[in-house]
Amino acid sequence: MILSNYLFFTTTCEQALAFYAECGLGCITEELRYGANGMPVPAEAMRGKIMHARFEGPGVLFYASDNDDAEPMRGSAHMLVIEDRDDAKRLFEHLAASGTITTPFGLQVWGDFFGKLTDRFGVQWMINVPTNAKTS
Incomplete structure (x- = not known):
């Protein structure tokens, strides 16, 4: 499945x-x-x-x-877990172009690097780099 x-x-x-x-x-x-x-x-x-x-x-x-009758996207987000912080930051910046950043990409209180945004098409994305991930 x-x-x-x-x-x-x-x-x-x-x-x-x-x-x-x-x-x-x-x-x-x-x-x-x-x-x-x-x-x-x-x-x-x-x-x-x-x-x-x-x-x-x-x-x-x-x-x-x-779908011409599609409802605006809400209540769901794509969560991407990426092991390389620099790759994650680059992807976050690309997806955020002409979109809205709701949580800037950075170190969060739980220890991971994380950011959340809504792209220019209304799709929500969350990018997370686990605490033990590497930096390029």
């Missing part, structure tokens, strides 16, 4: 997944589009938008799609 998140965007799934690829999280490994190869089109405005995508990278697996 594997628990994977499924992200619902209204119409920005393609841009979000391209952004996550630029951040170094991985790439799209499966993609279906509304209207392509006989796929249904729920509304003409959704034609060509992502109906279903699988996104994978080292230690990362999630799914995503565009």
Whole structure:
């Protein structure tokens, strides 16, 4: 059994997944589009938008799609545990670009380096580096 998140965007799934690829999280490994190869089109405005995508990278697996009736993302976050503090800080800064930092990346009272943000697409991310992790 594997628990994977499924992200619902209204119409920005393609841009979000391209952004996550630029951040170094991985790439799209499966993609279906509304209207392509006989796929249904729920509304003409959704034609060509992502109906279903699988996104994978080292230690990362999630799914995503565009849904014109999607609710804004809330109540959930992607938690990434990274062993290298410098790599974690770089990823945090990439994901935070044009987003909102809710907890600046830094040493926390429990001893780990941690930061939390909401990216420009409304997805919440938490980056954690365990106390015993290395620095590049």
